Amino acid sequence: MQNEDEKKEYLETLKELIDHSYKLESEFKELKNITSNVIDILPDALWVFDKNGEVFIQNNKAKIITPLITKINSNIPTSEIEFEGKIYLIKNTHAQNNLIISATDITEQKRSERLTSMGKIAAHLAHEIRNPIGAISLLTSTLMNRVQTTNKPIVLEIKKSIYRVERIIKSTLLFSKGVQINKELFELEKLEETIEDAFEHYSMSKDIELIINFEEDKIEADFDLLSIVMQNFLYNAIDAIEEDENEDGTITFRYEKGTIIVKDSGIPIKDESILYEPFKTTKLKGSGLGLALSLEIIKAHDGKIELLTGEKGFKIWLGNSKF
Numbered sequence: 001m002q003n004e005d006e007k008k009e010y011l012e013t014l015k016e017l018i019d020h021s022y023k024l025e026s027e028f029k030e031l032k033n034i035t036s037n038v039i040d041i042l043p044d045a046l047w048v049f050d051k052n053g054e055v056f057i058q059n060n061k062a063k064i065i066t067p068l069i070t071k072i073n074s075n076i077p078t079s080e081i082e083f084e085g086k087i088y089l090i091k092n093t094h095a096q097n098n099l100i101i102s103a104t105d106i107t108e109q110k111r112s113e114r115l116t117s118m119g120k121i122a123a124h125l126a127h128e129i130r131n132p133i134g135a136i137s138l139l140t141s142t143l144m145n146r147v148q149t150t151n152k153p154i155v156l157e158i159k160k161s162i163y164r165v166e167r168i169i170k171s172t173l174l175f176s177k178g179v180q181i182n183k184e185l186f187e188l189e190k191l192e193e194t195i196e197d198a199f200e201h202y203s204m205s206k207d208i209e210l211i212i213n214f215e216e217d218k219i220e221a222d223f224d225l226l227s228i229v230m231q232n233f234l235y236n237a238i239d240a241i242e243e244d245e246n247e248d249g250t251i252t253f254r255y256e257k258g259t260i261i262v263k264d265s266g267i268p269i270k271d272e273s274i275l276y277e278p279f280k281t282t283k284l285k286g287s288g289l290g291l292a293l294s295l296e297i298i299k300a301h302d303g304k305i306e307l308l309t310g311e312k313g314f315k316i317w318l319g320n321s322k323f
Contacts, residue, residue, distance in 0.1 A: 044102045045088075051097040065103065074099055080106070126172040133169065137162045160203040167231065171289050174228070179293075179300045181222040188214040188255060194227045195234055195253060204238055207248040214255045221318055225297045232290035233262045233314060240266025240312075252313075263313030272307065 045065055048057035055069075068083050072090055079090045081103075089104040140162060144155045192214045199210050234251065241249030241264060249265040269275065276295045291305075298305055302319030 044104045046103075047101045049099040049101070053099075062103070068103060069101075072101060072103075074101070126169045129165070130169050133162060133165050137166065157203055160201055163201045164203070167235075168289070171228065171232075171293050174293060179225065179296045181225060181297070181300045183220050183222055185218050185220045186223050188217050188219060190223065191219075191226065191230060192253075195230050198227075198231045198234055199238075202235060202238055204242060206241060206246075208238060208241055209248070209250045210234075210253075211250065212253045214253070217255070219318070221301055222297075225300075226318075229294040229297050229316070230260075232294045233316075236290055237262065237264035237266060240264055243267050258317070260316045260318075261308070261313060262316070263308065263311060266312065268312060269307075275307075276305075 042059060042061070045062040045068075046057075046059045047055055047062050047069065050056050065083065065088075068081065068088065071081050071083060072092075073079065074092050076090075077092055081088050081090055086105055086107045087110045089106045091102045091104075093100045137159070140155060140159050144152060144159070147155055192212050195212060196210065230253070234253075237251040241251070244265070244267045246265070251265075252261075252263045254261045254263075276292050295305055298316060298318065303317040304319070306315045306317070307313075308315060
């Protein structure tokens, strides 16, 4: 009878141990799932290696850039690695016999630092160039009144080249200082005249037709800044036509339902991903600031710029500005 009681007690104890083991296993799985979820929501890629150098924990961000592991030197606590067009900050740390590696995408931070540095250099150069260019411009205007008629086309081309340099200087200084808008109510006709004047000042080798279809209406915006935007789109269009194999081309500005649409018959855009990237351009001419500055100006008006679909051009929205 005692043996039966002992056996029964033993079985009950064993059952309790088994139930407790299942409970511990369930709690362990739950803890593992929680840990896995926490690791997955981390903003960085994370790998944990065991003493044999095998990965036993990694989050989804780490899985996406797995090949990056081969470029990491685990003996260097902190480093920066460029991988697939991005820059990562790598940090290594040891916990017991495990190696923990994190990779933080710092591409935008590096881009911002680079642009700040480039902006400072560009602004300094613009300041240095502005005075001598101003003097050359003044002397060229004087020369225009004194040279023989046969030589005036040459001086005119010099004036157009100086105008281009002055525009680049103005854009560079404006971009480095930041955009501040001062809205006013003005006629669209005034903006049309600005575009036509800019067209006359630009040097071109091809027969280009400029068509402007603006309504007799008023808009409320920063006239000077909006003029810069229109000039930038105009000159980009001219450059695109100049690079095209055809000997002529067409540029159209049209006002339509609160937007300005700009189209041209020039070569297609080569790389849309760097359209608004400062100091980057796929054109033979240009500083790479035109569209970047235009976007800043339009954003300051609470607007946006969109590429047209099916045809070469842009649609410019001025947001809360009154059309």
